[in-house]
Amino acid sequence: MSLPxxxxxxxxxxxxxxVLGDQTRLAVVGYLARNEGVAMSCGQFSEFGSKTNLSYHLAKLREAGITRTEVSGTSRLISLRRDDLxxxxPGLLDSIITAAQDLPALERLRDDA
Amino acid sequence: MSLPxxxxxxxxxxxxxxVLGDQTRLAVVGYLARNEGVAMSCGQFSEFGSKTNLSYHLAKLREAGITRTEVSGTSRLISLRRDDLxxxxPGLLDSIITAAQDLPALERLRDDA
DNA sequence: TCCTTAGTTCAAAATATATTGAACTATTGA
DNA sequence: TCAATAGTTCAATATATTTTGAACTAAGGA
Known part of the structure; x- marks a missing residue:
């Protein structure tokens, strides 16, 4: 009942x-960083892509060790593995998050870069 | 006579x-970091790949803004764009280089990860 | 001038990654 | 029990990246 x-x-x-070298996943991580402490389910990321596509990207983040995904009923609760990273x-995630927050929202989302 | x-x-x-999410390029950057101040030409990286393949990877590093490549005769002098990055x-390159140095040489080179 | 050396470019092939929709599973609320 | 909701999986396709070798350019040295 728990994911690897x-x-x-x-x-x-x-x-x-x-894995972080991708606009969609960087946007997800930025969003998680801005909302740390708040329980995030996959649905919260709908602005970043389709359900099926997000399932793919969220699995990449989990498999890389960047996020933790807990199963809770039909939902998944996703969080950054900040301490582990x-x-x-040391210092890597902070510098990436800082740089990602400094981007305008559009650039965070833009795919044509 | 100068590269973009x-x-x-x-x-x-x-x-x-x-661009840094690749073993070969990470190895090149680690090597540059360990030899900062020393003028590095493409040939110095031969342990990391074939001439033609390195030409490809070094172009990626340059185009991403990670390295600077100066033309000097038939050679290219390659350096990290540390200050620019x-x-x-802030903090990104340092944390990556630190983490890359901590890897054993074999893991730095290993492609089957 | 001719040869060598350093590196690039090109096109083909190999490989990896991303995106889609349809079908699916599992949980939950009515 | 039934229907709805949350998310996954699969297979197909699309797209991007890597790798290779052969042919090339440009600079130096003999």
Missing amino acids: HPNLDQISLANVLS DSRF | HPNLDQISLANVLS DSRF
Whole structure:
């Protein structure tokens, strides 16, 4: 009943970077960062893509070790693995989130970059 | 006689991350970081791939704004755009380089991750 | 001038990633 | 029990990225 997540030593730098090197996933992470503490389900991200496409991107984030997804009924509760990432790659997530927040919303979403 | 480089505001976060999300390019950046101040030509990176393949990867790094490539005779002198990246995305490159240095050399090179 | 060296370009092939819609599962509320 | 809701999976397609080798350019040195 719970989804697979990599443990700390299975989180790879190159994979984290390539997974975050995508506008949609960067937008999701920015949104999570802006709403830390609030329980986020997949539906909250609907502005970033179709249901089926988000399912794909959210799985990539989980499999890379960037997010944690807890099953709760028919919902999934998604959160950033901040502490894990901070201990594995100190400063990395903070600098990415800061840079992502500085982008205008449109650029965060824009796909044609 | 000089190659095109993006200027500061043309450097995009998603692009930097996706370009660095590759073992070969991460290895090149780690090597540059470990040898800052030393003039590096393409040939120095031969351990990371074939001549033609490196030409491709080094162009990606340059086009993303991560490296600067100066033409010098038949050679190219390649360096990290540290100050530019630091001002655009504070802390990002440092955290990536630190994390990349902590990897064992084999993992830095491994392609089957 | 001729040869060598350093690196680029091109086009083809291989591989990986992203997007879609239809069909599906599981939970929940009426 | 039935229908609705939340999300997943599958297979197909579309698209992008990587890798390769052969042919190329431009600069130096003998």
